[in-house]
Amino acid sequence: MKRKKIVIMLACALIAIGGIVYAADHMDAPAVKGQTTDITDLYVFQGKNTNNLVFVANSQGLLAPSATSSAQFDPNTLIQFKIDNNGDNVEDLVIQAIYQDGKINFFGPARPSLTGTRTKIEEANFIGSVAVTPYGSSNPIVSTGAYGIKFFAGPRDDPFFFDLDQFHAILGGTATGFNNPGKDTFAGTNVLSIVVEVPKSLLHAENGKINVWLTTSTKEPSK
Amino acid sequence: MKTLIKNYLALILVIACLASCKKNSNFPQSPYFDQADQMGRPAINTVFIGAADKDKFNETIPTQMPSVFGAEMKTSLLTLNPGYTTNLLGLTADQFIGVLSTDVLNASTTGTTTFYDGTNVLTGRALGDDVIDVELTLLFGGPDGSANPTLTSDHVNGNDVPFLTDFPYLASPH
Numbered sequence: 001m002k003r004k005k006i007v008i009m010l011a012c013a014l015i016a017i018g019g020i021v022y023a024a025d026h027m028d029a030p031a032v033k034g035q036t037t038d039i040t041d042l043y044v045f046q047g048k049n050t051n052n053l054v055f056v057a058n059s060q061g062l063l064a065p066s067a068t069s070s071a072q073f074d075p076n077t078l079i080q081f082k083i084d085n086n087g088d089n090v091e092d093l094v095i096q097a098i099y100q101d102g103k104i105n106f107f108g109p110a111r112p113s114l115t116g117t118r119t120k121i122e123e124a125n126f127i128g129s130v131a132v133t134p135y136g137s138s139n140p141i142v143s144t145g146a147y148g149i150k151f152f153a154g155p156r157d158d159p160f161f162f163d164l165d166q167f168h169a170i171l172g173g174t175a176t177g178f179n180n181p182g183k184d185t186f187a188g189t190n191v192l193s194i195v196v197e198v199p200k201s202l203l204h205a206e207n208g209k210i211n212v213w214l215t216t217s218t219k220e221p222s223k
Numbered sequence: 224m225k226t227l228i229k230n231y232l233a234l235i236l237v238i239a240c241l242a243s244c245k246k247n248s249n250f251p252q253s254p255y256f257d258q259a260d261q262m263g264r265p266a267i268n269t270v271f272i273g274a275a276d277k278d279k280f281n282e283t284i285p286t287q288m289p290s291v292f293g294a295e296m297k298t299s300l301l302t303l304n305p306g307y308t309t310n311l312l313g314l315t316a317d318q319f320i321g322v323l324s325t326d327v328l329n330a331s332t333t334g335t336t337t338f339y340d341g342t343n344v345l346t347g348r349a350l351g352d353d354v355i356d357v358e359l360t361l362l363f364g365g366p367d368g369s370a371n372p373t374l375t376s377d378h379v380n381g382n383d384v385p386f387l388t389d390f391p392y393l394a395s396p397h
Contacts, residue, residue: 023269029278043349044330048389053336077259089286117284156394161382212263221253
């Protein structure tokens with residue numbers, strides 16, 4: 001197929017698919033755009049200590065430096081890593097993080113009392129907390145909780161990189177391809193990060209594999 | 224006199240409201256949280272799900288995603304690339320959507336963790352992984368990755384600042 005035709009199809013696709021195609025998960029949907037619940041990215045990778053796995057939850061993206069000090073974690077937003085350890089894509093374990101009084105409290109990895117989209121804090125499985133590192137602090141505040149699990153929470157550079165502007169131009173029909181070199185739309189922007197490093201042995205993975213998804217949930221109003 | 228009655232009624236209303244507010248605050252807070260956003264692999268909701276369904280996608284559990292969104296995602300794939308046959312992984316459109324439509328991030332607990340490094344496929348996601356180039360190549364690159372060469376890489380090959388070698392790994396904010 002000719003390139004030009006592909007580009008035209010792409011432009012049509014954008015209109016068909018609707019709206020702006022946005023990045024990794026940054027501002028992906030109307031209900032979360034600009035909210036404390038807006039996930040930007042999930043990372044899962046082996047730690048420097050290869051007995052550990054690192055889980056990263058980034059939210060509230062595209063923060064300019066000038067906007068970063070006022071970005072806050074929300075006591076009404078529960079952040080969860082949901083972990084399937086037997087291949088059925090249902091969460092067998094959750095690691096939960098929620099803000100309270102300047103710090104983030106962590107729970108798990110615990111079998112959740114509820115699976116699915118309605119959830120509650122697994123209070124009995126509190127494993128520790130970490131003070132939120134303030135913007136402008138020269139060193140990240142790190143703490144270690146139960147089972148040797150390590151915690152961090154605070155603003156970080158957004159590790160995501162993508163020439164999103166050129167992608168938009170392609171989809172909009174004003175460009176036919178990416179430039180070389182491209183320009184990272186996320187350069188110079190920050191996110192609010194939660195980083196947890198967990199011994200792999202706590203994850204009880206069958207066949208050496210897990211499936212992970214990151215969720216944010218909003219506290220139900222008082223009745 | 225009329226004004227006086229009006230004010231009096233207004234005062235009663237205010238008191239009633241305050242009383243009810245106070246009463247409400249004595250009720251126990253709900254222990255429950257409702258899901259707002261979710262993500263497994265990068266850019267799935269953003270690229271494959273239509274504007275009208277993006278919130279719904281965020282509130283659908285992974286096991287239900289293929290039946291609820293599989294057809295829509297396949298349409299998106301074939302709209303984005305009408306010439307799609309198979310990709311570098313040898314997946315047909317149905318097979319590719321079969322993998323993507325359950326939006327979870329697969330991760331190995333026994334070895335290398337990477338989105339794709341030329342050898343390992345979907346064994347995690349490291350900070351430096353060029354996930355966009357991987358996805359563009361799988362979408363547009365055809366069976367050997369060489370089709371549509373202007374669309375298979377954004378030529379941004381890494382982050383703007385280096386990552387840390389130690390916890391918390393992510394770089395300090397700008």
